Amino acid sequence: MDQGKHQGMTLYLKIWRQAGPNVEGKFVDYKLLDVSPNMSFLEMLDVLNEDLIKKDELPIEFDNDCREGICGMCGMVINGSAHGHQDGTTVCQLHMRHFKDGDRITIEPWRARAFPVIKDLVVDRSALDRIIAAGGFISVDTGGAPDANSLPISKPQVEEAMDAAACIQCGACVAACPNGSAALFTGAKITHLASLPQGEPERRIRALRMIRQMDLEGFGNCSNHGECEAVCPKDIPIKVIAKMRREYLRGLLK
Numbered sequence: 001m002d003q004g005k006h007q008g009m010t011l012y013l014k015i016w017r018q019a020g021p022n023v024e025g026k027f028v029d030y031k032l033l034d035v036s037p038n039m040s041f042l043e044m045l046d047v048l049n050e051d052l053i054k055k056d057e058l059p060i061e062f063d064n065d066c067r068e069g070i071c072g073m074c075g076m077v078i079n080g081s082a083h084g085h086q087d088g089t090t091v092c093q094l095h096m097r098h099f100k101d102g103d104r105i106t107i108e109p110w111r112a113r114a115f116p117v118i119k120d121l122v123v124d125r126s127a128l129d130r131i132i133a134a135g136g137f138i139s140v141d142t143g144g145a146p147d148a149n150s151l152p153i154s155k156p157q158v159e160e161a162m163d164a165a166a167c168i169q170c171g172a173c174v175a176a177c178p179n180g181s182a183a184l185f186t187g188a189k190i191t192h193l194a195s196l197p198q199g200e201p202e203r204r205i206r207a208l209r210m211i212r213q214m215d216l217e218g219f220g221n222c223s224n225h226g227e228c229e230a231v232c233p234k235d236i237p238i239k240v241i242a243k244m245r246r247e248y249l250r251g252l253l254k
Contacts, residue, residue, distance in 0.1 A: 007034060008033070008034040008035045008036045008037070009034075009035040009036075009037065009096065009099065009100070009101040009102075009103075010031065010032070010033050010034075010035070010101055010102060011031075011032045011035050011044075011099065011102075011103055011104075011105060012029065012030075012031055012102070012103070012104045012105070013029070013030040013031075013032060013048070013104075013105050013106075013107060014027045014028070014029055014030075014104065014105070014106045014107070015027065015028055015030060015060055015106075015107045015108075015120075015121075016028075016107065016108040016109055016120065016121060017060070017120055018109075018117050018119060018120055019119065020118075020119060021116050021117055021118060021119075021124075025117065027106070027108075030048060032044070032047065032048050032051070035047070035096055036096065037095070037096050037097035037099075038095065038096070038097065039095065039096045040067070040092055040093065040094065040095055040096070041078070041084065041091050041092070041094040041095070041096065042062070042064050042067060042074060042091060042092050044096055045060060045062060048060065060120050060121065061118075061119045061120040061121060061122045062074070062076060062120065062121040062122060063075065063076075063121070063122050063123075064092060066092070067092040068092070068093075069089070069090045069092060069093040069233065070168065071168060072090065072168035072169055072170030072171070072233070073170070074090055074091040074092040074170075075090075075091065075110055075123075075125075075170045075171055075172055075175065076091055076107055076108065076109060076110070076121045077107070077108045077109070077110065077111070077175060078091070078094070078105060078106070078107055079105060079106050080106070081176075081231060082110070082172035082173075082175045082176045082231040083170075083172050083231060083233050084098075085098070086098060087235075088232075088233055088234070088235050089233055090168075090170065090233045107121065108121070109121045109122065109123050110123045110125075110171055110172075110174065110175035111175060111180075112171075112174045112175060112177075112180040112219070113180055113218045113219075113220075114127045114174065114180060114182070114217045114218045114219050115127070115171060115174065115175070123171075125169075125171050127182075127217040127218075127219070128169050128171060128182065128185060130213055130217060131182065131185070131186055131189070131210050131213045131214050131217065132169075132189060132210075133213075134209040134210050134212070134213035135190075135202060135205065135206040135207070135208075135209035135210040135213075136189045136190075136193065136206070136210060137193075137202070138193060138198050138199050138201065138202060139201040139202065151197050151198070153196065153197065157195050157196065158195075160191065160195045161191070161192050161193075161195035161196050163236070163237065164187075164188040164189070164191035164192040164195065164236065164240050165188075165192040166188075166234040166235075166236060167184075167185060167188035167189065167192075167232075167234060167236050168233070168234055169185065170233060171185070172228075172231045172232060172233060173185055173227075173228035173229075173231065173232055173236075174219065174228075175231075176227040176228055176230065176231040177220065177222075177225065177227055177228050178225055178227065179220030179221055179222065179223060179225075180218075180219055180220040181219055181220045181221060181222045181223075181228070182214050182217075182219040183214075183219075183221075183222035183228070183241045183244065184222075184228035184229065184232065184236055184238065184240065184241060186210050186211065186214050186244060187240035187241040187242075187243060187244035188236050188240045189210065190206060190207050190210060190240070190243065190244045190247050191240040191243040191244065191247075193206060194206070194207075194243065194247050203247070203250075203251075204250070204251050204254045205251060206247070206251070207244060207247035207248040207250070207251050208248065208251040208252070211244070211248055222241055224238075224241075226238055
């Protein structure tokens with residue numbers, strides 16, 4: 001085989017570049033050669049950054065941490081879909097074998113008023129942390145840990161709580177929602193704690209405080225488009241939003 005020929009895929013990338021939050025951004029085109037189908041999407045970006053550094057160009061900033069689909073840091077919009085087109089997958093677990101030689105790929109950050117761009121593909125998602133701080137916690141007595149079996153919990157309760165607890169706070173639901181709503185995220189956190197006896201002490205005020213903070217952060221209202229459920233890498237069901245609304249009414253009535 002001719003050694004001059006490339007072994008991997010050739011990709012044409014259109015990537016959002018923005019030097020800072022107060023600087024106008026734009027899409028920049030890149031051509032990347034020899035992309036192995038065994039690479040993850042983030043590894044492909046690593047290779048692109050290595051090439052840029054060799055050319056004395058600024059590398060592309062993007063969030064990442066565990067690269068195991070656990071932390072949710074790797075959020076970005078790929079060809080118009082949050083985390084890419086694979087269902088139930090974070091960007092770090094999206095592999096290049098799902099693309100073809102010669103593909104054109106557009107990569108951009110989360111687009112939401114509550115997620116201001118810091119640089120390139122990195123956005124400030126601390127608004128989600130502040131929603132948690134407003135009410136996403138439980139009261140814990142100091143002292144010895146209680147016996148695990150001292151609080152009987154039914155299997156349906158456990159399943160509802162654990163399904164909601166799977167949320168990794170990546171923000172894909174916000175990025176996909178045409179209203180920029182954080183209802184799926186907030187609903188998941190409220191559902192998790194409201195489904196367990198440990199969440200009872202703050203139950204009356206939890207939803208009121210978290211929804212109030214969600215509004216203060218500038219997230220939009222939920223209008224049941226369902227895009228959030230479709231892109232969630234952990235398949236959080238949209239029914240948690242209904243649960244959040246019931247908990248909110250419960251708090252108002254009490």
